[in-house]
Amino acid sequence: MNVAGQVVGGGIGDILVRQQSGSRLEVGDLLVSEEENSILILEVFGLQYGSQIDGRVQEMMSGVILEEEPPDAEFYEPNFVNYVMARVKALARVNRDLSVNLPKSLPAFFGKLRIISSEDLKFLQGGGRDRIFIGYIRSGSKVIRDAKVWLDARDIFTHHLLIPATTGRGKSNLVKCILYHLLDSSGVGALVLDAHNEYYGLNGEIGLSSHPDARNSLVYYTPTDPPPGSRHLTISLDxxxxxxxxxxxxxxxxxxxxxxxxxxxxxxxxxxxxxxxxxxxxxxxxxxxxxxxxxxxxxxxxxxxxxxxxxxxxxxxxxxxxRHNVFDSVRGGRTADDVVQNIEEGRVVVLDTSKLNDEAELVVGSIIATRILDHYREAKTRGILREKPVATIVIEEAPRVIGEEVLQSRTNNIYSTIAREGRKFKVGLTAVTQLSSVIPKAILANMNTKIILGNEMKMERMALIESASQDLSEDDRTIASLDRGEAIITSIFVPFALPIQIPHFEEIARQHPPPAPGTARVKVF
Amino acid sequence: MQSMAGHRPLDTLVRNLRAGLTNMVHNDVVMTREGRPGLELKPEAFRPIARTNAPARMAFVDGGNGTVAESPNFVISLNRLYCGLFRGRDRTGAPPDPRIEFFSLVVRRAAHTETEYKTEYDVSLFPHDDSHRRYMPTEYDVKASIRDTPTGSDPRIPSLSRSLGEWRMARATVQTLERGDILVMDGSLTTLDRIESSYAQDLYRSAQDRGVVVCALAKTSRLLTRGGEPLLDRVHEISAGTGHGMWCIEVAEQVSSHDRGFVMAVKLHPNAAFPFRFEILREQFLEMDNAEKDRILSSMAANSCDVSFLGYPYGLVDADRYAQVRNSDVAMYGALLESRLRMDGDLAGILRSMRAYGAHERLNGVSS
Incomplete structure (x- = not known):
């Protein structure tokens, strides 16, 4: 066993581990305690110095080194006398039959812990038609490429998905990766309000259009010069x-x-x-x-x-x-219906709203989202809701429509209605935001899957921690230190908060297997 | 009436100190007991200690004890003995049983004769492992070491088992060492009575048979010069004129009849804040040539570069760390003992007695 540390104290939720010299533990590292019929997975959430030498003596020693620069002076047995203590918490107990429980006991006192390996993560389910690949399990900054996290698309999109992060932490890449995998699924249809026109992939760039089944599963609307196979975004004022x-x-x-x-x-x-x-x-x-x-x-x-x-x-x-050719008093009468139909057929519909101002973009989304919700409500009334794919509305800067201030000063909008009651009708919201703290707690708590990327703002982290599906109370610093592409998934659909590394979209697109001959359905718009 | 502000006992005390301890006339020879000769402490007597790339293997021995429970008629102590092996800065393996722990129970009981009322002591020792008895003193020897005092209780009782045990541990360690190795005791080679002396003698004999050098290093010393100045302070002052970074000075062949060591003062690192008292078993020292002395001193210096205590052998820091009985250890065993006493109804009286004896702790709690 490659020992990383040893349990020396603490209690439930805050176990103290002395680091084995040379193992160089990181915040976020996953450790394993091997027990009789199970393994206990633990996560490092804090690191601090430990020493056999009294604090004042340490300061004195430093003074000797700094002020006297003594020749031939050194630390004897430095790893033995001075060391690193890790604060860890138990995440999950994985039983021999790969069932996973929340841990209710401590690892053995003085028990040795090792860094997690892909073998320990066999309980993670593999991919499938209606499952989307989110990323690789990450232990600190070490990525375990054999341990992939696939989530059931229908589950997570019905129960709303929140993607919170500050700028530059990889939100767009994550959304692109998720949508790319959605193109493999007919179980979820998505309306994407693409305010930066960054998802489709124009001018030779790799984007959703690079997906082998894009012709069939992806619909792209843009107000100007639609590329071959895509449509003109024109919505009739009617x-x-x-x-x-x-x-x-x-x-x-x-x-x-x-x-x-x-x-x-x-x-x-x-x-x-x-x-x-x-x-x-x-x-x-x-x-x-x-x-x-x-x-x-x-x-x-x-x-x-x-x-x-x-x-x-x-x-x-x-x-x-x-001014931007999107609204027209004559043309575009069918656009909203077409979009809704595509979503109901499990496709991903990307609307290039980059030329629209904020309000126009939201109105366009509102027109379609209202229609979707109406259709699904009716389907439920008619008892045919089960036949429909889950529909999700992907919206950036979500507080524009579900922020506390907006909801208090104005009437409810379709997005907040979906956030509150869409789940009953298989309509969900995929909200991307930098400011989770301004979203009402009731709505945040309703977003049952959160893929949390790095965030330096304490207030934002606290809003996420308080509304997480797992106990993240000790993960404040961990979230703050998440690097670009690093994330934590907290969800009612995962056994514990999963630290992941989100792959680069280009990597995903390159790896994707081309469709088997004869399996592609062709749809000409 | 004298005001409170005018009454300054500390000022008077400091005046007395100045009068008694300053402007002393130097007389730079150690003050020994029984008129034994000392060597003159002069700059020419200092010999530099050279660095070495081939330090000898050294074994460092120390012990510690703590009182777990006591009453007027018994004392229970926890004793620890430890030995660590080093070569220069590196730990070099470990003896078979580096750390020994045992309890000692000394019971004071009435033993009347027809003519007088008196007390006697019963001593029992309890190791965790019976095989450890070879590192421990015998119960008989601990009992024989206890002295009668006017108050009826020898204050050394809690520590006797440990101090005799240190000699035993040292002797057992020597048996695992080889010719040329060095054994370093914490403190001095001074013994307090006949029993302890016989334990020390066992060690010396064994060491001499195996060619192992016996030394001791003390952090502090009460030795004075004939001028009445603290020996180590005076030596430190004189050394300033020598220009040596690390040095040794021979102080006396014997400072008392209870000490078998040739006494020196050493500074084992150029940046050491203090010199220390250092002894080598006299019989061995007197047979050594300068090269052998240098080998021993250089080896000690090679183990004394740890930043936590420059000039003090790291082996002794290590030995202290492991041998020390901390308050938390005493509290833990005290609680375990009390819980066992509670389970036995016949022992309730002992518990009461322990509590009554510990009343000063309660008073501290009330008045502090």
Whole structure:
């Protein structure tokens, strides 16, 4: 046995281990205690110095070295006298039959521990059609390439997935990896609002389009110059309803009433009618005061809709046009339905929203997400929900729609509705964020899988620790020290919080086996 | 009335110290007992200690004891004996039983004659392993070492088993050493009585038979010069003029009839803060040539470069670490003993007696 340390004290949740000299333990290292019919997996969450020499004597020794620089002076038996103590906690007990339990006992006092090996992780299930590869088990910074973490896609996406991290810790790479594996699964359909247009893979870059089954499983919408096989992102203004703005754009009661009145009167043309309304013609038969009020309300409403959807009014032709070509008063009537249909067929639909402003992007998502939820609700009512794949909405900077402030100041939006009750209808949210702390605790706790990447901000770490599916109370420093691509999975679907190394997307794409001849389904859009 | 501020006993004390201990006239020869001759402490008498690349193997022996329980009629002690082997800075294997632990029970009981009331002692020793008895003193010898005192109790009782045990441990260690090896005792080669002297004699005989050199090194010394100055302080002062970084000076062939060592003062590292008292078994020392003396001193110096205590042999630091009986050890065994006493109804009186004897601890708890 390659001994890494020995148990010398502590208690449940905080066991003290003296490091074997030369083993160089790291925060996050996984250790194993071999027991009679099982192994106990433990994780290092803290490291500190230990010494047989009193602290004041140590300081004196340092003074001697620094101030006197004595010749021929050294530390005798340095590994014996001065050493490193690791604070570890037990993560899981793996029984001989590979069943896994939460540990309720301590490893043997003075028991020797070794670094984990792939043999110890055989209990991790392998891949499969509806399973997605998240990464390799990681012990500290050491990656165990034989121990791969595959999660059941239907489980994790139904119960919402949170990907929290600060900039530069590998969020986009992780999302790309997850989506790439989703392309192998027909059990989950995904709507991806790609605000940076970084997932598809354009101009020869490796992206989701590099997947061997991309033609069949991936649908890409972009507002300009769609590459072959992809579609033009055009959404008819007719498909937008007043409630699609709910919780995204802030309207006064009078503005909402006006919107509803126009929707009631003009149905699909309500936005065009509002935008084309001549303010001077308002309230011809009314009192001057009322006319002024209506005029102001309409003016502000026009301005808000114009800004939200990036619209312009072509007075010459008396039509409403979109600055980014996404919204159209004539074309794009089928887009939302097509997207929803693709998702219901288990495909990944990527919308390039990079040219849209925040609100327009969210409105586009809202239109489709509302439709998905409606379809799934209806499917449940009809008893056919089981036949449908899980649907997930991938949204970046999630606090824009499920942040505490947004939810308090505005009405609920479709995203928060999905976060709260989507699980019943197999509709989930995949929320990517730098600021978990501004998401209400009730919603955070409902996100039953979190893939936590590095985060320097204490407040963010605490929000995650408090809402984790496993006890991460001692992992504050561990999360802070996660390097790029390193993560911890906490989920109701894993036996313990799994430290992982997320692979580079390019590596995944290169390794992916090409489809067997004759198995690819071809779909021409 | 004299104010509190005006009453400064410490100031008076310091004045007395100054009067008594400063401006002393140097007389740089060690003050020995029984008029034994000492050597003059002068700069020319200092010999430098050279570094060596081939240090001798050295065995360091130390012991420790702690009182686990006591009452007016018994004392239970925990005794530890330890020996570590080093060559220069490196540990070089270990003797067969490097660390021995045993309990000693000394019971004081009434033993009246027709003419007087008196007490006698019964001594029992309890090792963890019976094979360890060869490192321990005999019960008879511990009993014979106990002296009658005016208070009826010899204050050395808790430590007697340990101090005799150190000689036994040293003798057992010597039997595993080879010609040219060095045995270093913690302290001095001084013995306090006939029994201890016979234990020391056993060691010396065995060492001489096997060609093992017996030494002792003491961190402190109460020896004075004839001028009344502390020997080691004075030696340190004189050494300043020699220019030697590491040095040795011979002090006396014998400082008392109870000490079989040739006494020296040594500084074993240039940056050592203090010199130490060092002894080599006199019979061996007197037969040594300078090369042999240098070999021993260089070997000691080669083990004295640890930053934690520059100039003090690391082997003795190590021996102290393992032989020491800490308060926590005493508390643990005390609690174990008490739990066993509780289980036996007949021993409840002993428990009461122990508690009554420990009343000062309770008072400390109340008044501190």
């Amino acid at each position: 498909t937008i309803r007043p409630d699609h703005f709910e919780g995204i754009v802030e309207f006064s009661d009078a503005q909402v009433r006006t919107m509803r009145k126009y929707y009631s009167d003009y149905r699909g043309e309500w936005i065009s009618q509002i935008m084309l309304t001549d303010l001077s013609m308002l309230g011809e038969a009314e009192s001057r005061r009322d006319a002024e009020t209506r005029s102001i309300t309409m003016a502000v409403l026009q301005q808000k809709i114009r800004q939200a959807l990036d619209l312009e009014v072509d007075r010459e032709n008396n039509v409403v046009v979109s």
